[in-house]
Amino acid sequence: MSGTPSSRPTSATRLSLSHITAQNETNLLGTVHGGVIMTLVDSVAGVVAARHSGGPAVTASMDEMTFLVPVRVGDVVHFSGQVNWTGRSSMEVGVRITADRWDSVGPQVHVASAYLVFVAVDAEGKPREVPQVVPETHEERRRLREAEIRRSHRLAKRAAIIASRNEAAAEVNTAPAAYEGAGD
Numbered sequence: 001m002s003g004t005p006s007s008r009p010t011s012a013t014r015l016s017l018s019h020i021t022a023q024n025e026t027n028l029l030g031t032v033h034g035g036v037i038m039t040l041v042d043s044v045a046g047v048v049a050a051r052h053s054g055g056p057a058v059t060a061s062m063d064e065m066t067f068l069v070p071v072r073v074g075d076v077v078h079f080s081g082q083v084n085w086t087g088r089s090s091m092e093v094g095v096r097i098t099a100d101r102w103d104s105v106g107p108q109v110h111v112a113s114a115y116l117v118f119v120a121v122d123a124e125g126k127p128r129e130v131p132q133v134v135p136e137t138h139e140e141r142r143r144l145r146e147a148e149i150r151r152s153h154r155l156a157k158r159a160a161i162i163a164s165r166n167e168a169a170a171e172v173n174t175a176p177a178a179y180e181g182a183g184d
């Protein structure tokens with residue numbers, strides 16, 4: 001995109017969003033549905049990715065998410081997103097989710113952390129280059145190093161599954177099934 005710099009500090013596009021959970025967001029157990037939290041995570045990460053890349057960006061993947069504590073109706077949930085890592089056209093966005101109990105004053109609890117990969121796309125939906133993220137603090141450098149570890153694990157998992165499918169196809173002499181993600 002014209003006018004987009006070749007690099008941006010992490011802090012330039014960090015985003016915080018707070019949401020008060022409502023009755024219509026609960027699951028059958030009466031706590032907030034995980035999908036509600038995941039939707040907000042994707043929205044926050046999408047804004048961060050679009051701002052960092054200076055244009056549209058699509059969700060390519062979301063790593064597994066572990067919910068550490070339940071979120072209850074009325075709780076104030078905080079989402080803090082930032083770009084952890086950049087490649088050529090992809091970015092890892094991390095979102096930390098914390099909550100304040102609606103009926104008591106106390107420390108915020110850590111609900112979950114999520115890691116998403118966004119790919120910046122052009123008008124035809126094709127990947128385009130993104131500015132490199134520049135971490136400025138110790139914490140931002142730690143996140144960048146850990147994002148590189150997650151990236152190498154994603155690539156290794158993909159390569160191992162393709163190799164396994166090739167091997168299985170060779171045994172029965174058929175074409176290997178294409179690998180398009182964990183659920184296929």
Ligand SMILES: CC(C)(COP(=O)(O)OP(=O)(O)OC[C@H]1O[C@@H](n2cnc3c(N)ncnc32)[C@H](O)[C@@H]1OP(=O)(O)O)[C@@H](O)C(=O)NCCC(=O)NCCS
Nearest residue numbers: 058059060061086087088089090091117119121125127154
């Ligand atoms: C994401 C998408 C643009 C990638 O297109 P592609 O032609 O496969 O792109 P490439 O293979 O050239 O990869 C481009 C980049 O994306 C990364 N990437 C692609 N698929 C990925 C995945 N599943 N997980 C993590 N990274 C991925 C590649 O590593 C590469 O990163 P780099 O440029 O930083 O090195 C394409 O698959 C797409 O449009 N998917 C649908 C996205 C969408 O609509 N999301 C909303 C869901 S409703």
